[in-house]
Structures are given as C-alpha cells and as structure tokens.
Amino acid sequence: MSVATPASRPSGVFWDMDGTLIDxxxxxxxxxxxxxxxxxxxxxxxxGLQLVGSPLDTSAIILQSRGVALSTGxxxxxxxxxxxxxxxxxxxxxxxxxxLLLALREAGIPTALVTMSIGRMAHRVADSLGFVGFDxxxxxxxxxxxxxxxxxxxxxxxxxxxxxxxxxAIEDSEYGVAAGVAAGMATIAVPLHVPIPASPSYTLxxxxxxxxxxDLGEVLAAHxxxxxx
Numbered sequence: 001m002s003v004a005t006p007a008s009r010p011s012g013v014f015w016d017m018d019g020t021l022i023d024x025x026x027x028x029x030x031x032x033x034x035x036x037x038x039x040x041x042x043x044x045x046x047x048g049l050q051l052v053g054s055p056l057d058t059s060a061i062i063l064q065s066r067g068v069a070l071s072t073g074x075x076x077x078x079x080x081x082x083x084x085x086x087x088x089x090x091x092x093x094x095x096x097x098x099x100l101l102l103a104l105r106e107a108g109i110p111t112a113l114v115t116m117s118i119g120r121m122a123h124r125v126a127d128s129l130g131f132v133g134f135d136x137x138x139x140x141x142x143x144x145x146x147x148x149x150x151x152x153x154x155x156x157x158x159x160x161x162x163x164x165x166x167x168x169a170i171e172d173s174e175y176g177v178a179a180g181v182a183a184g185m186a187t188i189a190v191p192l193h194v195p196i197p198a199s200p201s202y203t204l205x206x207x208x209x210x211x212x213x214x215d216l217g218e219v220l221a222a223h224x225x226x227x228x229x
Contacts, residue, residue, distance in 0.1 A: 008217035008224075012162025013104050014153055014185065015134075016053075017115035017122060019172035019192050021101075023092040024083060025052060031082040032063065035075070041067035052194050053173025055116045055146025056080075080121050087121075091128045094192070096209030101133050107213050112156040114169070116140035116147055135160045148178035153185060165227070168216050170208075177202055186223030188216075200226070 018024045029048035036043035043066060051059045056079070060072035068075060104111050111134050115122050119139040126134055136159040138152050145151045157164045169180030169187045174196055180187035187202040198204050203219045205211070 008221040010109055010162075010166060010168045010186075010213075010216055010220050012110040012112065012157055012160050012167040013216060014112050014114045014156050014167060014169045014180070015097075015101065016169075016171045016173070016176045017113055017117055017125060019052060019094075020170055020176075020190060021094060021097050021113070022087070022125060023094050023192060024087065025049075025193050027083045027086040027092075028079065030086075031079050032059075034082075035068055035078065036063060036066045039067040039069060049194050053116070053147060053171075053175030056118065056140055058146065076118065080118055084121055084124060087125065087128075091125065094190075094208060096207060096211055098129060098133075100208050100211050100213075101129070102131060103213050104216075105131065105133065109213060110135050110160040110162055112160055113137045114152050114156045116152075116175075147173075147175040148182065150179050150183035153179055153183035157183070157185075166220065166224070168220055172196075186220045188219055 015021050029045060032048055033043045056076045057072050060075035063075055101111065113122055113126055113134045117139060118141045122137045122139045126137060136156060138156045140146055143151045143155060153169055154164060157167055164184045167185045169185040170190060171177045171180055171187060172190050172192050173194060177187055177189045177196060181201050188205055189196045189202050190205045190208060
C-alpha cells in the first residue's frame with residue numbers, strides 16, 4: 001500500500017458523511033417527500049437537492065414553509081429515524097470510501113467524521129464500517145453554526161490534535177467544501193448529486209475509487225505550495 005511521504009503526510013483527514021462516505025441523499029429525498037406530502041404539500045427532487053449539505057435545522061425550517069406542522073426538532077428526529085431505518089437495511093457506501101478510510105487508518109493518520117446529521121445517525125454509520133474508522137465524530141447537534149461555517153472542522157481538528165493547515169477535508173457539497181476551505185484545510189470536492197464548479201480554492205475529484213493516502217498527500221502538497229506563494 002502506498003502512503004503519503006512525510007513532507008505531505010496529512011496531520012488529519014476529515015470526512016463528510018451524507019453524499020461523501022455514504023450515498024444517503026436519495027434516502028433523505030424520499031423521506032422529505034413523504035413527510036411534506038403527508039401534510040398536503042409538494043416536494044420535488046429539485047427541492048431536495050437545494051438542501052444537500054445544509055444543517056438539518058435549516059432544512060426543517062424550509063420543510064415547515066411547505067406545510068409540515070411539526071417543530072424543527074420533531075422534523076429532524078422524524079427524518080433521522082426514517083433515514084436510519086433505510087440505512088439499517090442497506091448502507092449505501094460510496095465506491096472507494098471505505099477502502100481509502102481503511103488505508104488511512106492503517107497508515108496511522110488521524111481521521112474524523114464531520115457531518116451535519118445528528119450524532120446517533122453518524123455513530124450508527126461509523127459502527128457499520130466493520131472497523132474503527134474515526135478517532136472522533138463531530139455532528140450537527142454538537143456545533144452552534146453548521147456548514148458552510150468552519151466550526152465543525154475546526155472542532156474536529158482540535159479533538160484529534162491536527163493542524164487545520166496540514167489537514168485534508170473530503171466533501172460532496174458546496175456548503176461542505178466552503179466549510180473545509182474556511183477552516184484552512186486542503187479540501188477535496190467529490191460531487192455526487194449536485195455539481196460543484198472547479199475552483200483554485202479546492203481540488204475536484206470525480207470519485208474516491210482507487211484513491212490512496214498518497215493521493216491525499218499530493219493534494220495537501222499542492223495546497224501548501226499555493227499557500228506559500
């Protein structure tokens with residue numbers, strides 16, 4: 001197994017969950033649609049895609065505007081329960097995600113799961129990996145400000161003892177990418193359901209299959225070179 005060279009070895013690698021580690025967005029869309037329709041409203045795939053990467057409380061407020069007569073907390077809990085039931089039946093891992101995560105663990109590089117989903121969902125997914133994948137988990141119910149604010153990534157870096165400037169964040173949404181960039185991390189955008197435009201602020205990949213810790217090291221090296229200019 002190839003690993004990053006010491007000069008480009010990340011001090012931490014931080015993973016988004018929904019859309020990055022797992023392809024759970026279709027589960028969320030299905031349950032959002034069912035919930036809105038149960039109150040006589042209309043929810044389209046386009047509506048659902050607008051919420052990708054956003055904090056759950058923000059999503060709940062939008063669902064309320066479509067007629068869902070529940071508190072934001074009840075909406076979050078209801079959707080989480082329903083999506084978890086789907087995940088328990090079939091965890092939709094993204095191709096290459098578990099393999100890359102395992103390679104990072106074998107290389108001794110600290111990792112964290114940084115998600116806007118609530119803690120019980122994040123821990124359920126992490127427990128399904130088949131190995132201990134993360135040194136810590138930072139979930140949406142642990143931070144005051146959700147993505148695109150960098151709070152979640154900075155908190156995760158503190159918890160694992162990593163320097164954000166020499167860390168890597170892996171994301172699938174513009175909200176998440178913005179959070180990683182704002183935290184000062186070398187950020188990799190791996191879009192799935194929503195396109196992300198190319199930018200010199202981050203690295204754009206078309207997937208995680210076949211990727212190695214050495215590939216992350218190359219992204220970090222390029223990030224550090226840009227910062228030094």
